[in-house]
Every structure is written in C-alpha cells, then in structure tokens.
Amino acid sequence: MQLAPGSMVDQWFKDIGITCSIFAQVKQEFMTRWLPPKPLQYSRAQQKEHVMIQVLKEDDIGVWLPGEPTGNYGHVIWANKVMQTAMGMSDSTGLLVEYALKGIPNILKDHMTCSYSSWQEFLQDVESIPAVKLKRSKEDLNMNQMRDTDIAQLKAQRSPAINSLPLQFSQLSMDSGRSAQPYYWTLRAYANANPFLLLPPNANPSTMATQGTTLAPISRPV
Numbered sequence: 512m513q514l515a516p517g518s519m520v521d522q523w524f525k526d527i528g529i530t531c532s533i534f535a536q537v538k539q540e541f542m543t544r545w546l547p548p549k550p551l552q553y554s555r556a557q558q559k560e561h562v563m564i565q566v567l568k569e570d571d572i573g574v575w576l577p578g579e580p581t582g583n584y585g586h587v588i589w590a591n592k593v594m595q596t597a598m599g600m601s602d603s604t605g606l607l608v609e610y611a612l613k614g615i616p617n618i619l620k621d622h623m624t625c626s627y628s629s630w631q632e633f634l635q636d637v638e639s640i641p642a643v644k645l646k647r648s649k650e651d652l653n654m655n656q657m658r659d660t661d662i663a664q665l666k667a668q669r670s671p672a673i674n675s676l677p678l679q680f681s682q683l684s685m686d687s688g689r690s691a692q693p694y695y696w697t698l699r700a701y702a703n704a705n706p707f708l709l710l711p712p713n714a715n716p717s718t719m720a721t722q723g724t725t726l727a728p729i730s731r732p733v
Contacts, residue, residue, distance in 0.1 A: 553600045561600065562610045565593040569616045573645030586619055586645070590637040594630040605629040618648045 524537070553561070571585025578588060597607045608627050612620065622640045627633040 551600075558597070558600050558602065558607055559610050562593060562597055562607045563614055565589065565596055565611070566614055567616065567619070569618060569649075572616065572619050573642045573649065575642075584642060586640075587638055590634050594634055597630060602630075605633065608633050618645060618652060621648065 567586060567589040571589065574585045576582055576585045576588060583591075593611045597605075597611070600607075605627055608630060611633070612623075612625055615623070619637075619640070622644055623636055627636065
C-alpha cells in the first residue's frame with residue numbers, strides 16, 4: 512500500500528490516523544473504503560481461448576532469455592505465463608492444462624509426460640527437462656528438414672527428364688520412318704544400275720531399313 516503525498520489515500524489516512532493505532536485496523540478500514548475489484552467471470556470457451564493464445568515459439572525452446580530477476584529458458588517462461596493466466600481465471604485445479612498442451616511443439620512435448628493433476632505438476636515437468644536434450648532434438652529436426660528438402664529437389668530435377676522420354680521415343684520413331692524411304696529408293700536405283708543384283712519382291716522400305724536387307728546377285732546363265 513503506497514500513500515503518495517497529497518493523494519486521496521493520503522488524506523484518508525490522515526483522517527483515520529487517530530482512530531487506527533495498528534496496521535490491521537488500517538488495512539480493514541482501507542478495504543472498507545476501497546473494495547477490491549471483483550474477479551472477472553469467464554465461460555469455459557473464454558478460458559480455453561485465453562490459454563491457447565499463449566503460444567510457445569519453437570525458437571524459444573531451450574534458449575536462455577533475459578528477464579526478472581535473472582532470466583530463464585524460453586519454455587519455462589512460457590509455462591509460468593500460461594499457468595498464471597489460467598489461475599487468474601480461477602482454474603486452480605489444472606482443468607485447462609489440456610488446452611495448453613495442444614499448442615506445444617513436439618520438440619518439447621516429446622520429453623513431457625503430458626498427464627497432470629495440477630498446474631504445479633505441469634510447471635515442474637517443464638522445468639525438469641534438460642536444455643541439452645531440447646537442443647539435441649532441435650538439431651535432429653533441422654537435419655530431417657534439410658534431408659526432406661534435398662529429396663524434394665532431386666525429385667523435381669528428375670521429373671522433367673522422365674516426362675520428356677515419351678516425346679523423345681516418338682521423335683526417334685518418326686525419324687526412323689522418314690529415313691527408311693531414302694534408303695529404299697537409293698537401294699532401288701542401285702539395283703537398276705546393276706542388273707545382276709536382285710531386289711527382294713514386295714520389299715517394304717521400313718522393314719529393309721530396320722532389318723538391314725541385302726541384295727542377292729542374279730545367277731548368270733552359262
């Protein structure tokens with residue numbers, strides 16, 4: 512209780528100073544004059560919302576943060592804050608702990624029991640987790656994320672090459688079909704210029720080009 516000089520409370524204290532000789536009487540008179548504010552009444556949905564908006568940042572887990580009086584780890588500061596928020600809404604039995612657990616990153620939750628009968632048990636469990644374990648979990652998570660990124664990039668690089676294979680095969684088949692005709696007509700002209708060579712009957716240009724057909728010599732009558 513602070514009685515600033517010249518304030519309303521200071522004047523009130525001067526007025527009752529004669530009748531109140533001990534602090535208990537002063538306190539009683541003060542509470543009679545200035546009634547304490549009534550605590551706000553929250554519905555269960557409002558209590559749940561107020562607890563869940565206390566978000567724990569993944570970057571703060573296992574990291575020492577400055578504060579009063581000497582600072583603490585980020586996840587411990589968060590646990591104290593969410594506990595004070597819940598108890599300020601008259602939840603002294605820990606009924607709202609389950610909603611606080613829903614927003615905890617797995618890096619921290621994997622090391623917790625996640626079964627509590629009070630906010631004190633919840634806070635003690637959070638405080639008991641060694642920062643070394645949390646640091647190691649964050650390193651493992653970063654390695655897994657880097658691995659997944661590398662795999663995704665490899666798949667993205669291979670996809671265009673695989674998708675272009677049907678087009679390449681179709682171009683090869685078209686090229687082989689076009690090249691068969693010049694081969695056939697060259698072979699026909701060569702056969703006409705050499706009467707002793709025989710072109711196979713019903714010759715197919717494509718078959719001749721792909722199978723490597725050869726000309727058979729004509730038997731010359733003796």
